[in-house]
Amino acid sequence: MHLETLDLAVVAIYAISLLLLAQWVSREKPGHRKDTQDYFLAGRALPWWAIGASLIAANISAEQIIGMSGSAFVMGIAIASYEWMAAITLIIVGKYLLPVFLKHRIYTMPQFLEQRFDARVKTILGLFWLGVYVFVNLTSILWLGSLAINTVTGLDLNYAMVLLAAFATGYSLYGGLKAVALTDIVQVVLLVFGGLFIAYISMNEISAGRGVIAGFQLVLEQAPEKFDMILSKDNPHYMSLPGISVLVGGMWIMNLSYWGFNQYIIQRALAAKNSREAQKGIIFAAFLKMLMPVLVVLPGIAAVILAPELEAPDQAYPEMMKLLPTGIAGLVFAALIAAIVSSLASMMNSISTIFTMDIYAQFNKSEHSQSRLVTVGRTASLTAIVIAAIVARPLLGKFDQAFQYIQEFTGFFTPGVVAIFLLAIFWKRTTANGAIAAAIGSAIFSIVLKLYWPALPFIDRVGIVFLTCIAIGLFVSISERGGDHPDAIDYWAVDTSTSAGFNLASVVVVIMLVAIYVTWW
Numbered sequence: 001m002h003l004e005t006l007d008l009a010v011v012a013i014y015a016i017s018l019l020l021l022a023q024w025v026s027r028e029k030p031g032h033r034k035d036t037q038d039y040f041l042a043g044r045a046l047p048w049w050a051i052g053a054s055l056i057a058a059n060i061s062a063e064q065i066i067g068m069s070g071s072a073f074v075m076g077i078a079i080a081s082y083e084w085m086a087a088i089t090l091i092i093v094g095k096y097l098l099p100v101f102l103k104h105r106i107y108t109m110p111q112f113l114e115q116r117f118d119a120r121v122k123t124i125l126g127l128f129w130l131g132v133y134v135f136v137n138l139t140s141i142l143w144l145g146s147l148a149i150n151t152v153t154g155l156d157l158n159y160a161m162v163l164l165a166a167f168a169t170g171y172s173l174y175g176g177l178k179a180v181a182l183t184d185i186v187q188v189v190l191l192v193f194g195g196l197f198i199a200y201i202s203m204n205e206i207s208a209g210r211g212v213i214a215g216f217q218l219v220l221e222q223a224p225e226k227f228d229m230i231l232s233k234d235n236p237h238y239m240s241l242p243g244i245s246v247l248v249g250g251m252w253i254m255n256l257s258y259w260g261f262n263q264y265i266i267q268r269a270l271a272a273k274n275s276r277e278a279q280k281g282i283i284f285a286a287f288l289k290m291l292m293p294v295l296v297v298l299p300g301i302a303a304v305i306l307a308p309e310l311e312a313p314d315q316a317y318p319e320m321m322k323l324l325p326t327g328i329a330g331l332v333f334a335a336l337i338a339a340i341v342s343s344l345a346s347m348m349n350s351i352s353t354i355f356t357m358d359i360y361a362q363f364n365k366s367e368h369s370q371s372r373l374v375t376v377g378r379t380a381s382l383t384a385i386v387i388a389a390i391v392a393r394p395l396l397g398k399f400d401q402a403f404q405y406i407q408e409f410t411g412f413f414t415p416g417v418v419a420i421f422l423l424a425i426f427w428k429r430t431t432a433n434g435a436i437a438a439a440i441g442s443a444i445f446s447i448v449l450k451l452y453w454p455a456l457p458f459i460d461r462v463g464i465v466f467l468t469c470i471a472i473g474l475f476v477s478i479s480e481r482g483g484d485h486p487d488a489i490d491y492w493a494v495d496t497s498t499s500a501g502f503n504l505a506s507v508v509v510v511i512m513l514v515a516i517y518v519t520w521w
Contacts, residue, residue: 003153007330014190014334018183018341019171025182026175035370039176039377040107040353041271050181051281054268054346055090056288057184060191061343065296065336066144069320070313072300075237076226077520079300080293081246082255084513087289089255091506094269094282097260099496100425100489102275109263109421110358116424116487117432119362124439125420126358128413129263130351135395136409137264138347138388143396144314145340151318152333161392164340165385172345173378176352180345181268187338188288194335195295197328202302202320219301226301229520242457247517250411250462257414261421264350279498283505290512344385351384352377411462412450416442419469427474428488434477438469445469 003011037043046054071079106112110129114122146160155163172180203215220227230246231238245251259265272278296317303316306323310316324332356377361368368376416439423430423438445465449456456464 003330003333004326006327007333010327010330011334011337014338015167018186018338021186022171022175022179022183026179034176034374036107036357036373036377038178039374040349040357041267042176042178042181044271045273046178046181046268046271046277046281047273048277048280048284049185051268051272051278052284052288053188054181054184055265055281055285056292057187057191057339057342058180058265058268058346059086059343060292060296061141061145061339064292065195065339066148066314066317067140068296069300069303069317070315071240072226072297073303073310073313073316075231075235075240076223076228076301077293077297078229078231078237078241078246080297081229081241081251083289083292083297084516085246085251086255086259087286087509088513089252089259090282090286090289091509093256093260093266094279094502095498095506096496097421097425098266098269098278098282099275099494100491101266101270102272102278103494106270107357108354109261109266110354113420113424113435114358116485116489117430117435121420121432121435121439122358123362124436125417126354126362128439129354130359132410132413133264133347133351133354134384134388135391138344138351138384139392139395141340141343141347142388143392145337145344146392147314148318148336148340151315152321152336157393161389164337164344165389167337168341168344168348169382169385171341172348173381176374176377177267177271177349180342180349181271184342187342190331190335190338192288192291192295194332194338195292195299198317198320198324198332199294199298199302201323202299202306205323206302206305215302219305223301223304226304227520229517239455239457240459242460245457245460245463250415250459250464250466253415253418253462253466254411254459257410257418261417263354264347267346267350267353275495276499279502283502283509286509287505290509348381348385352380355380411458412446413439413442415446415462415466416440416469419466419473423470423473423477425489426491427477428484428490429477429482430473430488431477431480431482431485433480434473434475437476438473441465441472442469 068079068082101112104112104115106115110122110126113125142161142164145164146157149155149160150157171183200212203212205215206218207215228235230243231241232243269278269282272281299320300316303310303319307316307319310319321329321332356373360376419438419442420435424435442465445468446461449461449465
């Protein structure tokens with residue numbers, strides 16, 4: 001597929017408009033220079049709509065659109081559990097966890113661990129997140145994004161990565177989180193429109209022009225095996241999504257880690273005006289998550305019928321883009337680029353925040369001006385994107401389902417992360433040594449189970465390792481016999497109340513989720 005002149009014009013207009021909008025929202029008031037709160041937390045003044053849109057724009061990127069569509073091509077609608085279960089997780093985070101972080105007025109999640117434990121825990125987790133963000137997340141976004149551009153336009157993969165990196169840097173490096181978050185509402189509108197249109201056009205193609213409903217009915221008839229939400233043990237993809245464990249097992253740990261304790265995501269909520277504003281943004285994001293499988297999973301399933309001979313599953317979404325008419329193809333391609341660069345920019349900002357506030361400030365104790373710290377943050381962002389562009393192809397080029405690679409890799413460490421934060425928040429006797437032991441145990445036990453119990457699905461492994469990490473943290477903390485930690489959190493003193501609107505919206509999301517699982521159990 002090669003874009004026509006009109007398509008390229010649409011993409012160019014989008015790119016120029018986004019750059020101009022980012023510069024406009026990033027402008028400074030006369031006599032004011034950006035400080036760390038401005039650059040890393042948008043002045044703690046983000047409205048709910050920006051928070052919700054930015055949460056989704058940061059989350060839905062190449063690994064979701066391209067990677068999840070590829071997984072849907074292989075295993076069907078079951079992969080949508082990552083999206084739908086995330087909606088419930090967002091509600092839990094907004095109600096029970098976010099108020100704790102907002103009360104502590106933190107910049108980063110490692111900073112919270114320093115306040116609760118000590119600098120050792122902060123540094124260990126800070127370095128861990130930097131490594132994952134640069135060598136797993138940032139590289140996967142660049143690689144899958146360049147793959148999409150290559151498939152649609154024929155542009156060389158290396159050139160595509162350079163263009164994506166330069167674009168994301170151009171619109172986010174100066175303005176920081178404010179530039180990212182306030183432009184994300186445009187990105188999300190474009191993303192939703194583009195995703196809905198490609199789902200529509202693929203269903204209409206399957207029905208030979210008889211409409212979306214007819215096309216969907218034909219998909220149900222011709223590929224019924226792709227509509228099992230809970231996979232049985234005899235399913236060839238059971239190892240990736242092990243049956244009922246998706247609902248009651250390790251996926252909760254994966255989701256809590258991502259949506260509750262992940263700087264890349266939670267940073268938007270930390271930048272809220274107040275707790276209620278953050279919660280409104282989170283419930284907005286939860287509703288958008290319920291919509292996401294229509295945008296990213298359905299095209300992958302449609303490709304099973306329209307392009308069954310694909311060389312690699314991750315080509316499913318770009319292949320469906322070939323159905324689009326001139327002009328619309330450019331708009332949908334712009335939506336795909338919007339998702340990619342938004343996630344790149346968000347990741348770059350989170351990397352710069354953790355590096356500057358948790359690592360640089362920790363090891364360079366001299367007094368720093370606010371402008372100096374902002375400069376360090378910008379330098380960290382630029383360095384991270386350059387490194388990711390260099391290593392992306394060697395790391396990911398051999399995987400045909402990059403989304404599953406990401407889940408598998410992060411699954412080694414997320415059980416320990418979740419265990420540490422839950423113990424930190426809900427058990428006053430947890431010590432720093434207990435937290436460190438849980439973190440180390442997560443990696444060790446994950447590797448041991450991977451090597452010596454290869455038949456264990458990775459989601460089940462995540463659940464088992466999480467319980468083991470909790471036990472390790474409890475054992476080490478109790479063995480120190482120190483009573484309540486001096487910096488323990490009094491959870492009952494935290495205001496976790498929510499508005500009637502939040503409660504009603506939460507019930508609606510739960511009802512929607514139950515209806516989906518009952519229909520395609």
